[in-house]
Amino acid sequence: MIVEYILPISIVVVIGIVAGIMLTIASKVMAVEVNEAVHTVHQLLPGVNCGACGFSGCEEYARNIVDDKAVKTNLCTPGGSEVARKISEVLGIEFEAAVGKHAIVKCSGTPDKTNFVMEYEGLKSCAANKLFYRGRGACHNACLGYGDCVTVCEFDAIHMVDEIAHIDKSKCVGCGMCVTKCPNHIIKIIPDTQRFYVKCSSTDPGGYTRKVCSAGCIACKKCEKVCEHDAIHVMNNYARFDLDKCVNCGKCFEVCPVKVIQYIPE
Amino acid sequence: MKEILIILMSVILVDNFVLSKFLGICPFLGVSKKLNSAVGMSFAVTFVMIMATAVTYPIYTNLLEPYKLEYLQTIVFILVIAALVQLVEISLKKYVPILHRSLGIYLPLITTNCAVLGAVLLNIKEEYTYIQSIFNAMGAGIGFLLAMVLFSGIRQRIEHNPIPLAFKGVPSILMAASIVALSFMGFGGIIENIFN
Numbered sequence: 001m002i003v004e005y006i007l008p009i010s011i012v013v014v015i016g017i018v019a020g021i022m023l024t025i026a027s028k029v030m031a032v033e034v035n036e037a038v039h040t041v042h043q044l045l046p047g048v049n050c051g052a053c054g055f056s057g058c059e060e061y062a063r064n065i066v067d068d069k070a071v072k073t074n075l076c077t078p079g080g081s082e083v084a085r086k087i088s089e090v091l092g093i094e095f096e097a098a099v100g101k102h103a104i105v106k107c108s109g110t111p112d113k114t115n116f117v118m119e120y121e122g123l124k125s126c127a128a129n130k131l132f133y134r135g136r137g138a139c140h141n142a143c144l145g146y147g148d149c150v151t152v153c154e155f156d157a158i159h160m161v162d163e164i165a166h167i168d169k170s171k172c173v174g175c176g177m178c179v180t181k182c183p184n185h186i187i188k189i190i191p192d193t194q195r196f197y198v199k200c201s202s203t204d205p206g207g208y209t210r211k212v213c214s215a216g217c218i219a220c221k222k223c224e225k226v227c228e229h230d231a232i233h234v235m236n237n238y239a240r241f242d243l244d245k246c247v248n249c250g251k252c253f254e255v256c257p258v259k260v261i262q263y264i265p266e
Numbered sequence: 267m268k269e270i271l272i273i274l275m276s277v278i279l280v281d282n283f284v285l286s287k288f289l290g291i292c293p294f295l296g297v298s299k300k301l302n303s304a305v306g307m308s309f310a311v312t313f314v315m316i317m318a319t320a321v322t323y324p325i326y327t328n329l330l331e332p333y334k335l336e337y338l339q340t341i342v343f344i345l346v347i348a349a350l351v352q353l354v355e356i357s358l359k360k361y362v363p364i365l366h367r368s369l370g371i372y373l374p375l376i377t378t379n380c381a382v383l384g385a386v387l388l389n390i391k392e393e394y395t396y397i398q399s400i401f402n403a404m405g406a407g408i409g410f411l412l413a414m415v416l417f418s419g420i421r422q423r424i425e426h427n428p429i430p431l432a433f434k435g436v437p438s439i440l441m442a443a444s445i446v447a448l449s450f451m452g453f454g455g456i457i458e459n460i461f462n
Contacts, residue, residue: 007335008335008338012342015325015346019349023349023352023353026356123426128426
């Protein structure tokens, strides 16, 4: 009687009780403090998890905003000033407008200016094409045209126009996901206040660039010489802006012989 | 020493828990998408297996066997495993929150995971000693890790290919898994011939 019924039942019951006690102790000892505010702030963020704020995802940023007073609320680029305002209200801190940013594609290589050097039959992706003899563009810093950036954009802001990537400034929030995706690294993020950019990333010498693409920067340095603010330099065979110094005077834009410096209207 | 080596080799390669015995398919398919969560999950499963063996083996030999209560082994083992998995989840949430978030729902699934119960029950069936059981559990976990890592690499390749709509998602993954399982059959007969 005892062995057949009482013992099995008591064994199972005792093990259950012991497990229960151990787990109760564990849950008290290893309790994790969950701050309600973190959840509220997380709900306000766009949830893109792009990392433009400098933290690894929206939840991480929400946690840091709540825990660390020094972290600003306007770091979210896709969210912009709207989100910064809401978060500042929720947490009762001062509101600072977000710095508007957007992406630009630094390549002008449309089919009328340059050409592809291969008929690629493989996987239709820029990353895959880049692995194959450094890509199908005649210039090896060209936009490869398969649209890896288009696939990753959550704001429908980038599309292939004339075989190269083209960004719709009104939709781009500057999250930076296309920047990481591009295997040739020709997409950059610039602040909304910058009116000019160099639409070329070619590191080849000017003569060679001119042969493979009629729209490329030939590193002639006319822009560098005419700039009175030391804001544009030719390094590694193409011109680049020093965004801290550029005042948007437009002198480089007027003097560029190949017209590779572009103007962005408001 | 030789028996332990035989046990380890057989449970990692020849009788791999996932690919030969088909235990633990749920986390195998669910968590193997990203490499770091696959590795984290395998470590969690290995840890639970070893702890479960360490606790259930004495319970079996001292409580169940002497009183001829072997039929209780399933329910008692599940109780112990469930408690241990809860403990693992609570500790992970406190000490490694990143892993806790990336494993998400698959962590409590280790409780009902047949791989863990399988490891514990097989210790009894094969009549291993305590030390052999621990090594069996450790080997099972390592075999699980091997299968997960291999498969997550394969999955990352499959993702990028054009797959017919009917096969997209789980069907293609199951087919790939069965081919991998087939390849592991190549290990059959190794044990007998090495340790002749």
